[in-house]
Amino acid sequence: MTILEERKKLIAKINKIENLELLEKISLFVEDSDTLLSENQMNEVRERRGEYLKNPEKVISLEEFKSTIKTKYGF
Numbered sequence: 904m905t906i907l908e909e910r911k912k913l914i915a916k917i918n919k920i921e922n923l924e925l926l927e928k929i930s931l932f933v934e935d936s937d938t939l940l941s942e943n944q945m946n947e948v949r950e951r952r953g954e955y956l957k958n959p960e961k962v963i964s965l966e967e968f969k970s971t972i973k974t975k976y977g978f
Contacts, residue, residue, distance in 0.1 A: 904912075920926055931949075940948070955962065963971075972978055 917926075917929065920929075
């Protein structure tokens, strides 16, 4: 099988997927090959994204973050 045939076969399978979470995982996998982040950085991003998805209400705003940093470090 040629690369072109394999691509067409894969695209056809992807087009049949109805599960959004699975499509997001495929997208992340494909995008990983084009990233400038190291493997450790990518793992950190995945871990933090997973934590966010578990409880999206637990995040703080940028303003709250800036205030915390200013209070703690005087910036």
